[in-house]
Amino acid sequence: xxxxxxxxxxxxxxxxxxxxxxxxxxxxxxxxxxxxxxxxxxxxxxxxxxxxxxxxxxxxxxxxxxxxxxxxxxxxxxxxxxxxxxxxxxxxxxxxxxxxxxxxxxxxxxxxxx
Amino acid sequence: xxxxxxxxxxxxxxxxxxxxxxxxxxxxxxxxxxxxxxxxxxxxxxxxxxxxxxxxxxxxxxxxxxxxxxxxxxxxxxxxxxxxxxxxxxxxxxxxxxxxxxxxxxxxxxxxx
Numbered sequence: 214x215x216x217x218x219x220x221x222x223x224x225x226x227x228x229x230x231x232x233x234x235x236x237x238x239x240x241x242x243x244x245x246x247x248x249x250x251x252x253x254x255x256x257x258x259x260x261x262x263x264x265x266x267x268x269x270x271x272x273x274x275x276x277x278x279x280x281x282x283x284x285x286x287x288x289x290x291x292x293x294x295x296x297x298x299x300x301x302x303x304x305x306x307x308x309x310x311x312x313x314x315x316x317x318x319x320x321x322x323x324x325x326x327x
Numbered sequence: 328x329x330x331x332x333x334x335x336x337x338x339x340x341x342x343x344x345x346x347x348x349x350x351x352x353x354x355x356x357x358x359x360x361x362x363x364x365x366x367x368x369x370x371x372x373x374x375x376x377x378x379x380x381x382x383x384x385x386x387x388x389x390x391x392x393x394x395x396x397x398x399x400x401x402x403x404x405x406x407x408x409x410x411x412x413x414x415x416x417x418x419x420x421x422x423x424x425x426x427x428x429x430x431x432x433x434x435x436x437x438x439x440x
Contacts, residue, residue, distance in 0.1 A: 245425040256331075256417050256431035257370065264426075300369065304425040315360075315419075315429060316386075317369035 217301045222322040225291050233286040233321055235301030240281050245304045247315065248275065248286045250297040257300065257317075260286065296325045329353050333418050333432035340408040340439045348403040348435050350418030358421045359401040360385075360429070361393065363414040370417060376401055408439045 218236040225231045237246065247262040261268055261275045263284075268275040274287040288295055300320040334349045352359065357378045362370035372385030376395040390412060392404040401420075405412060415436050421429040 243425070247428075249429075256433050257419075257429075258431070259428035262426075262428065315370075316372070317362075319367075319369050 216316075217303060217318055219299075219301050219318065219321045221319065222324065224324040224326060226326050227293060228290055231288040231291045231295070231323065233288075233299050233301075233323065234283065235285070236283045237301070237303055238282045240303055241305065243305070246275065246277060246281075246284050247302045247304050248273070249300045249302065249315070249317075250295075251300070251320070252294075252297045260299070262304070291323075291325050293325050293327060296323055298322050331418055331420055331430050331432040333416075333435050335435060336433070337436045338438070340405075340437065342408060342410065342439060344408050345404070345406050346408070346437075348405070348416055348418075348437075350401045350403065350432060351399050352401075352418075352420040352430070353399065354420060354422070354430065355398060356420035356422050356430075357398070358424065358429075359395065360419040360421075361391070361401070361403045362417045362419065363387065363412075364417060364434075365414050373403065373416075405437075410439050413437060413439045 245262050245264050248260040249257040251257045261273050263275045276285045298320040300317050302315050331352045360375045361373040364370045371387045373391050374393040376382045379398050382393050415434045417434050418432045419429045421427050
């Protein structure tokens with residue numbers, strides 16, 4: 214299975230942009246890059262996903278490197294409510310061709326300072 | 328639109344007891360998943376289903392069983408509970424696979440004593 218590598222933790226100030234990096238050097242051509250976040254005592258929440266091109270939505274932006282071996286989740290203006298664990302995940306089919314499961318690593322613990 | 332609903336939210340079991348964690352979704356999703364999350368760790372896939380009547384094992388299936396008789400429901404059964412099954416359990420669903428988002432329930436916190 215393709216794996217991702219993220220920093221254990223990052224710290225940022227409120228109302229400043231945050232860039233969360235993710236390395237996925239073994240990504241295959243059909244793997245989608247997904248980002249989820251988990252607020253304390255809650256289930257994971259979808260943030261954004263992409264395949265090759267950069268993506269924007271109301272929550273964040275996703276910048277994907279040209280070789281697709283890394284990506285960056287961008288929170289344009291962090292608030293205290295953005296403090297969470299952020300997971301970068303490659304969503305891929307299993308070897309049997311059936312349903313994929315999102316494979317979670319430990320993620321990046323984002324700390325927002327007021 | 329309720330999304331993914333899990334019951335109960337909390338449960339304490341004694342060693343050797345059994346229970347069923349309930350999961351239902353109202354989005355007509357074909358794909359459903361069960362995860363467990365131990366303290367300070369990421370989520371690990373227990374079982375998944377691609378549709379009614381079809382289930383398959385994930386990374387950590389031992390000690391669990393599932394069934395999928397309807398599109399909406401995907402219960403997780405724990406037989407002979409053990410302390411190692413103390414964890415937070417999350418159910419998730421998605422319409423398709425890699426190209427769509429998954430929706431998660433709020434979790435069931437299970438303690439086995």
